[in-house]
Amino acid sequence: MSKPPSKKFAAYPRLNPFGIGKNISAADLIDQSMLAYNGGRLREAAQLLTRKMLPDDGYIGMSLTGALTPAGLGKSCLIPLMKAGFIDWIVSTGANLYHDLHFGLDMQLHSGTPFLDDVALHRDGVIRIYDVLFDYNVLLDTDAFVREVIQGPEFQRPMGTDEFHYLLGKYVVARQKTLGIKDSSVLATAYSCGIPIFTSSPGDSSIGMNVAAMALRDSKLMFDVNRDVNQTAAIVYHAKSTGHTSSVFILGGGSPKNFMLQTEPQIQEVMGIQEKGHDYFLQCTDARPDTGGLSGATPAEAVSWGKVDPDKLPDSVVCYTDSTIALPLLTAYMTARVKPRKLKRLYDQRDVILDRVKARYLATGTVAKVVTSRKIAKRASSVGLKG
Ligand SMILES: NC(=O)c1ccc[n+]([C@@H]2O[C@H](COP(=O)([O-])OP(=O)(O)OC[C@H]3O[C@@H](n4cnc5c(N)ncnc54)[C@H](O)[C@@H]3O)[C@@H](O)[C@H]2O)c1
Numbered sequence: 001m002s003k004p005p006s007k008k009f010a011a012y013p014r015l016n017p018f019g020i021g022k023n024i025s026a027a028d029l030i031d032q033s034m035l036a037y038n039g040g041r042l043r044e045a046a047q048l049l050t051r052k053m054l055p056d057d058g059y060i061g062m063s064l065t066g067a068l069t070p071a072g073l074g075k076s077c078l079i080p081l082m083k084a085g086f087i088d089w090i091v092s093t094g095a096n097l098y099h100d101l102h103f104g105l106d107m108q109l110h111s112g113t114p115f116l117d118d119v120a121l122h123r124d125g126v127i128r129i130y131d132v133l134f135d136y137n138v139l140l141d142t143d144a145f146v147r148e149v150i151q152g153p154e155f156q157r158p159m160g161t162d163e164f165h166y167l168l169g170k171y172v173v174a175r176q177k178t179l180g181i182k183d184s185s186v187l188a189t190a191y192s193c194g195i196p197i198f199t200s201s202p203g204d205s206s207i208g209m210n211v212a213a214m215a216l217r218d219s220k221l222m223f224d225v226n227r228d229v230n231q232t233a234a235i236v237y238h239a240k241s242t243g244h245t246s247s248v249f250i251l252g253g254g255s256p257k258n259f260m261l262q263t264e265p266q267i268q269e270v271m272g273i274q275e276k277g278h279d280y281f282l283q284c285t286d287a288r289p290d291t292g293g294l295s296g297a298t299p300a301e302a303v304s305w306g307k308v309d310p311d312k313l314p315d316s317v318v319c320y321t322d323s324t325i326a327l328p329l330l331t332a333y334m335t336a337r338v339k340p341r342k343l344k345r346l347y348d349q350r351d352v353i354l355d356r357v358k359a360r361y362l363a364t365g366t367v368a369k370v371v372t373s374r375k376i377a378k379r380a381s382s383v384g385l386k387g
Helices: 026-033 037-053 073-083 094-104 118-123 136-150 161-179 186-193 206-215 225-241 254-261 263-270 299-304 310-315 323-337 346-364 375-382
Strands: 059-064 089-092 126-129 132-135 197-199 246-251 280-284 317-319
Touching: 026 037, 026 323, 037 246, 037 280, 037 317, 037 323, 059 073, 059 225, 059 254, 073 094, 073 186, 073 323, 089 094, 089 186, 089 225, 089 254, 094 136, 094 161, 094 186, 094 197, 094 206, 118 126, 126 136, 132 136, 136 161, 136 206, 161 186, 161 197, 161 225, 161 346, 186 197, 197 225, 225 246, 225 254, 225 263, 225 346, 246 254, 246 323, 254 263, 280 299, 280 310, 280 323, 299 310
Parallel strands: 059 089, 059 246, 089 197, 246 280, 280 317
Antiparallel strands: 126 132
């Protein structure tokens, strides 16, 4: 008979894993055998998602960096999560959306090896993303698709990147119908599900490169980055002001991580609206915190900026692992443990949501220095005044 746990370990369950059997599900594998180190963090991430972030219709924003769609994670993970109502809004690198188009247009990418002669690959017209290989024509055909689509009249004006991706997604859906395929593209799924997708650096991808080249012809398409900054803040304000939690699910780091997190300082520090920060923070990354870069910045550091609610810091999870390992496991876990949610279709409400935060900002915001209730800010502003 095992001894009862001593009081000093009362808060910590005994580390006593099950033996892994041949029929174990991914969700049970995570719960029963990932008990320490980054395995433990992955289990905490899965449980944070299913027990705190997803319940009560909480809002979940996902940021995407790293070459995730070329690895097939759009089809295998992101599309099922979006269709299940588990992702409400997205900030992605342009690269992930560009490479998503290959799948939407039914082009072929191949599982290869990183140990190839790149000079020979270049000679043979083969593109390599680590161990993913594809023909140079995949790039050329995707570029042509983007250019042909954005020639259309509905693209001839400035617009937020969420609107741009929505319209682009509409054309991918049309192409999928012609090709007789479905559930192959994140952009197409976002269009169908009304999920807004933003890009924080719209010029920094092949999509942006093609948009820029078309501006040298007669295209009037421009990206309204101010709208993106305000629209993302508006989504978070909408979540909080309607009594919902706001969670961030960060894959990688980079500019999309900040773009998603800066919504809270935009609301508090710039618009002068009282708010406490995102409720739940989950990041899967390989980036270290000690370089001072934002990619590796911890949720505790984000608290100091007002990005994360200090009261919720104990719930935050950073899992130091490759997203190509974490995301399929987390997708399997969420799908097994949580019923699909009703789609919020935030894209359909974009004007109403923006108008709401604008009205509040114009009522309470200032051009002069913002008055804040943060005690620490009061202390900081009095430094130097007395002496
Ligand atoms: N053809 C294209 O359009 C193209 C191709 C590649 C990159 N880009 C552009 O370059 C910029 C940077 O792209 P990026 O996201 O590839 O790079 P990045 O290297 O800046 O990655 C961002 C962060 O995510 C982390 N990360 C990356 N992959 C990860 C993984 N598998 N698991 C865990 N963490 C991971 C990195 O360590 C880093 O901290 C973007 O603006 C993108 O659009 C464009």
